[in-house]
Amino acid sequence: MPDDHATPCLNCKKRNARWREDFPVEWENDEYITRREMVKFLALGSLTIAGANFILAGIPHVLQSGPLPKTKIGTASSVAAGSSQLFRYPTNDDPCILIRQTSGELVAYSQVCTHLSCAVIHDQKENTLFCPCHHGYFTVAEGRPYAGPPTRPLPRIRLEQEGDEIFAVGVEV
Amino acid sequence: MSTRQSQGTTLFTALLALIGISVVVQLWLLAATVDALLRHEAGTPLYAAIASGGLFVINGLLVLYVFGFDKKIKQR
Numbered sequence: 332m333p334d335d336h337a338t339p340c341l342n343c344k345k346r347n348a349r350w351r352e353d354f355p356v357e358w359e360n361d362e363y364i365t366r367r368e369m370v371k372f373l374a375l376g377s378l379t380i381a382g383a384n385f386i387l388a389g390i391p392h393v394l395q396s397g398p399l400p401k402t403k404i405g406t407a408s409s410v411a412a413g414s415s416q417l418f419r420y421p422t423n424d425d426p427c428i429l430i431r432q433t434s435g436e437l438v439a440y441s442q443v444c445t446h447l448s449c450a451v452i453h454d455q456k457e458n459t460l461f462c463p464c465h466h467g468y469f470t471v472a473e474g475r476p477y478a479g480p481p482t483r484p485l486p487r488i489r490l491e492q493e494g495d496e497i498f499a500v501g502v503e504v
Numbered sequence: 505m506s507t508r509q510s511q512g513t514t515l516f517t518a519l520l521a522l523i524g525i526s527v528v529v530q531l532w533l534l535a536a537t538v539d540a541l542l543r544h545e546a547g548t549p550l551y552a553a554i555a556s557g558g559l560f561v562i563n564g565l566l567v568l569y570v571f572g573f574d575k576k577i578k579q580r
Contacts, residue, residue, distance in 0.1 A: 366516040366517065367516070367571075367574070370520055370523060370567055373520070373523045373527050374523065374563055376527050377523065377526065377530060377559065377560045378560055378564075380530040380531060380533075381530065381553075381556040381559070381560035384530070384549075384552055384556040385553045387534070387541060387549055388537060388552065388553035390549075391541065391544075441544075445543065448542065483543075483545075504544065504545075504546065
């Protein structure tokens, strides 16, 4: 009958490491994890990850529970045809861009590129919205991507005009 | 080690690998959820959460099955 203790010790070097003298933990108790324990650990990990995923999925619904505020973003006379103006909506952390097209129509979009969140800028010469980080291009009329890596359109800001004043009233994603 | 014990070990190892892989997939789904949230995309997190929940249910059933099998072996 073979003796288990007679087999050559593969971990002798590790066992005799100098630091083990300073931290005398029994080897058997040190690194012994059974398959059962590992399966339980993974199952608990699976539960935790699924829970975290559900919580994260609920965040947008909780944050967007109420209607967005109506905010004055500028005056119509201050935006000349073909030019743009920056503003923030619905919070101070959301940069947006207001553009008066050459036709005279006002449009506004989130300034955050849908590729990797760089700020898009209005290229007046080319009449396009341009992301300088990865050369993404969006149309001014619809905010639709037509060149470069972005695949989703820019969120459009709904506008209302009262006299000369322009108000942002919502976001269309 | 008896044949039945050996079968049990094989079963535990295989299910361990299977659950491990699905936990990695769940981690990927979590990363995709965070990515979608940062892009202000509302649809993807919900589908990712449902898929993650589904994987957890599968994992749970596998764990229940394997521990039931283990219990049966111990009783014999």
